Amino acid sequence: MPATLAAADATxxxxxxxxxASLEAWLAAQPEATAAWVRASGFGAEAxxxxxxxxxxxxxxxxxGVEEPLGPWxxxxxxxxxxxxxxxLAGEPPADKATALVTGxxxxxxxFDRFKRPAEKPAPETALVPPAGADAGLARKTAAAMTLTRDLVNTPAAEMGPAELAAAAEALAAGFGARFSVIVGDDLLSAGYPAVHAVGRAALRAPRLIDLTWGAADAPKVTLVGKGVCFDSGGLDIKPASGMRNMKKDMGGAATVLGLARLVMDTGLPVRLRVLVPAVENAISGDAFRPxxxxxxxxxxxxEVGNTDAEGRLVLADALAEADAEKPDLLVDCATLTGAARVALGPDLPALFSPDDGLAGELLGHAAAVEDPLWRLPLWPGYAKWxxxxxxxxxxxxxxxxxxxxxxxLFLSRFVTDTPAWAHIDLYAWNDQDRPGRPKGGEAMALRALHALLSRRYGG
Structure with missing residues (x-):
């Protein structure tokens, strides 16, 4: 059922x-007929x-029926x-929850019904009058950003390869007056991105580096880097079928930073934004890079390549080196990087790494406040020798x-040497199960937390 917002309306x-816990008190305040109706229904206010x-x-x-405290969903x-x-809403929710409720x-x-046959009769819209205290504009913009991320992740790899991902970034740039450029195929070698080229050269669809910039040149520099592996076979160290099934989502980091970029531009944050996405397909052919x-x-x-299925960090290495050379005020990369993070934290909890304790603490605080969770793991120096x-x-x-x-x-940290304020987020970008507002499929994890951080740091 389509969900929209409506202007205040007496009807x-x-x-x-x-x-x-609150149901009985509510019933006591209602007309007898209403209370009798509810009791006869067996309604117990279950969430x-x-x-x-x-x-x-x-x-x-x-x-x-809802759970307390109220949350985004x-x-x-x-x-x-x-x-x-x-x-x-019959009552006013807490002011600090109102916008999140509207977003949810x-x-x-x-x-995601792009490939489904249209219904013969479209479902009617359900519209909500935003409660007082809600920033309906921000709710709309946040939902649009998350929808962009979800749609990119959900699109099958056959229709979301490196070229299509670049086209999506170009369309985003055009919509907000941003500058867009892309380096394709063998031009990556002459431009100085040999690792991106090596990972993507085996595919029929050429690798590329996507580059988007927006905002005043003298504003604080914020650079976002997203892993754009549009499909990951594992390369010559091929994945089993079970591990390959959802690898259309291996560009989830790229989708996340593009969604975040949309929200940054849509809310007009006063930053000099740069988005770098190394977009490749990790394929198998006679030209594939080898263990x-x-x-x-x-x-x-x-x-030295120990495993071709650890390709994401290789393409990120080149993009992070380029980002680091500018010494931005803040550098964030997002990537569906390791199964180890999922084993440690499960599907719903992205892993946060940062050498900057202040940045990490600030980001974790915003993540908790907006209920877009992160969990910090250490860049433990003792493991660097491995x-x-x-x-x-x-x-x-x-x-x-x-x-x-x-x-x-730790591998990525070798390519970020001049930017102290760096955060790496290892995320899943996927919902394994259907939940209200979070259907099975692509998910925009950490996007709301990162926007809250940027809004607090840079205003707007």
Whole structure:
């Protein structure tokens, strides 16, 4: 059911948010007929359950069971359950929750249905009158940014290769007056991005480096780098079928930074934004890079390939080296980088790495405040020796297999030497199960937390 927002309207039907603990008090304040209706229905205010209320001549509103405290997803299940029409919250939610509730309502209508046959009869819209204290504009912009990220991740790799990802970035740039450029194929070698080229050269679809810039030249520099592996076969160290099934999402880091870039530009944050996305397909052919190969990088470091399925860190190495050379005020990279992070933290909790304790603490605080969680893991220096190589400056994997997310972060840190304020986020970019507002499929993890950080740091 499409979910939208509506202007204040006296005909909007009331939505009463209740919990099992508050239900009896609510019933006591209602007319006898209403209380009898609710009791006869067996409604117990369980979270996610609704009960339509009769009114004079038709529908009189609805009861919605929620959990306390209210959160971003408290209203997300309602658009799919309520009849079409306009609704308003019967009570005012806490002011610090209002915008998030509206955002969740809008995302409750998200569906990736590009490849499904259209319904013969379109579903009617359910519209919410934003409560007082909600920034409806920010809610709309946040939902649009998250929708962009989700749509990019959900699109099959056959229709979201390096060229299509670049086209999506170019369209985003055009929509906000940003500068866009891209380096394609063998031009990566002459431009100084040999690792991006090496990883992507085996595919029929040429690798490329996407570059977007926006904002005043004298504003604080914020650079976002996103892993854009549009499909990951594992390369010659091929993945099993089970590990390859969802690898269309291996560009989830790129999708995340493009969604975040949209939100930064849409909210007009006063920053000099740069977005770098190395976009490749890790394919298998006679020209594929091999285990044991030694790759050159933009930083000048050489890397011995221990495993071709650890390709994401190789393409990020070149992009991070370019970002680091400008010494931005803040550098953030997002990547679906390691299964080890998922083993340690599960699918819902992205791993945060940063050498900057202040930045890490600030970001974790915003993540908790907006309920877009992150968990910090250490760049433990004692494990750096595991990436030593006898024939190159470093290896792309350790031989012992321990602490895979940490060693991946340590590998990336070798390419960020001049920017103290750097954060690396190892995320899943996917929902394994359907939940209100969060259907199975691509997800924009850490996007809201990062925007909250940027908004607080740079204003706007």
């Amino acid at each position: 909007a039907l009331p939505l009463h948010l209740v919990t099992p 996610g359950r609704i009960l339509l209320l009769p009114g004079t001549g038709g529908l009189g509103g609805a009861l919605a 408290s209203l997300a299940g309602l658009p799919a359950q309520l009849p079409g029409g306009s609704y308003r 309502w809008l995302l409750g209508g998200y569906r 044991g190969d030694i790759l050159r990088t933009r930083k000048g470091l050489t890397v 990436l030593e190589s006898p024939v190159a400056d470093l290896a792309n994997v350790s031989e012992n297999g321990h602490a895979g997310a940490v060693t991946a972060g």
